[in-house]
Amino acid sequence: MQESEYPGRWWHALEDGRIQCDLCPRDCKLHEGQRGMCFVRQRTGDQMVLTTYGRSSGFCVDPIEKKPLAHFHPGSSVLSFGTAGCNLACRFCQNWDISKSREMARLTDEASPEAIARAAEARGCRSVAFTYNDPVIFAEYAMDVADACHARGIQTVAVTAGYMHAEPRREFYAKMDAANVDLKAFTEDFYFQLTAAHLKPVLETLEYLRHETKTWLEITTLLIPGKNDSDAEVGAMSEWLLKHLGPDVPLFFTAFHPDYKLRDIPPTPPATLRRAREIARKAGLRYVYTGNTHDPAGETTLCPDCGGELIVRDWHSILTYRLTAEGACPDCGAKVPGHFDAKPGDFGRRRLPVAVM
Structure with missing residues (x-):
């Protein structure tokens, strides 16, 4: 071997x-x-x-909002990395050069779990994120990194499509502090035709995370014009999320750009993201955001009771932060679910490539 x-x-x-x-x-x-x-x-x-244990496509320090996570230590920095490969076959993959790679040469950095934890600590990162490709496929490596991070008081984040069987899912998420799950659409046809996968296992992962773990959960849906952006589909998805997960799981609608095998579809118009956000909010979801577009209103966290602006963001930078140390609105006292601090981090919108040795 x-x-x-x-x-x-x-x-x-x-x-x-x-x-x-x-x-x-x-x-x-x-x-x-x-x-x-x-x-x-x-x-x-x-x-x-x-075959990819201990090998990465590269390391970067990012703002946590870029994962995206809006309710998990806002403003903090996160050490992000991925490997090669993926267990989905998304025709619209935005990181296809990494996730679809069949060349081990793309894995330029080698790092032990302990080295990654030390690097995150040395750079003041609040967390380490398994991202760029899906950590499900390098679960053994991610779990060992998580153990090394937790030993140093550093939290862990999984950015994933949620396509995983029950037994490994239970072991994997026992070591994850937060997850952003990519709910790619809300029809089986979309999943089968555009990802070569199925919708049901992803919905099962969402319900498992919400109801059977302590892992903080947020969800992202990339809206692709003509594929999954209809009012009917957005409405049906929002109603399912409300019924099965409750009103408090943050949801991001993000903009598609032509890439990989879907280069003949135009980018998502900002108006589509804003419309989807309104549909989801009217359905009863309290924390709905837009991404991959300049939309400060769509990045703002609002009080669920009085509607006041609590966290105002612009391109991942925090402009205003009005939550109390308990994560509550200072005006009406309503509690906002998530993991918040008395003061936000000040990492901003930077993205810093780093070497881990």
């Missing part, structure tokens, strides 16, 4: 001699030497290995 091949978990042997990966609903069945659809989980001998 090569140094980069780390023993993988969540698989079992089949009677026909193949082994099956039990990490995600793809249930890839592998002969010797074959890789799963994610590309990074491979059969070597009679076991599964993770």
Whole structure:
């Protein structure tokens, strides 16, 4: 076994001699030497290995709002990294050069979990985010990094599509302090045709996170013109979220730009994002935001009772912060759900590439 091949978990042997990966609903069945659809989980001998353990496509310090997370230590900095590969096949992938990579050469940085935790601590990061590609496929690495981070008082964030089986999901999220789940659409047709996946497992992950974990949850939907941006679909999704998750889970509607295999579709108009936000708010969701566009009103956190502006943002920078140390409105005392501090961080909208050694 090569140094980069780390023993993988969540698989079992089949009677026909193949082994099956039990990490995600793809249930890839592998002969010797074959890789799963994610590309990074491979059969070597009679076991599964993770080929990207300890290897990254690069590290950056970002504002937490860029993940996006609006109710998780606003203004703080987060050390972000990903690996290669993905277990979805999104035709509109915005990070396709990383997530769709089949070249290990793209993994230019090597870092142990302890080195990542030390780097985050040295740079004053409140958290470490597993992002750029889906941490589900490098769960063993992410979980070890989480343990190293927690030992130093640093929190962890999963930015994910939520496509995961129940057993690994339980173990994975036990180590995650926050998650932003990408709910890509609200129809099975969209998931099947544009991601080669299914909607139901994602909805199950959302319900699991909301009701059975302490992981702070926020949700993002990338609105693609003509694909998932109709008033009817946005309304149906908003009503499902209200019924199954409650009114307090923050929701982001973000703008698509032509990329990867959907280059013939125009960018999402800002008006579409604003309309979707209003539909969701009218449905009863209290914290709805817009992203990938300049829209200070759509970035602002409002009091759920009196409607006052509590956190005013502009391109990830915090202009006004009026929450109390308990995360409440200073005018009416209404509590805003989330993880807040007496004062916000002051990292701003910077993005700083860093070396982790």
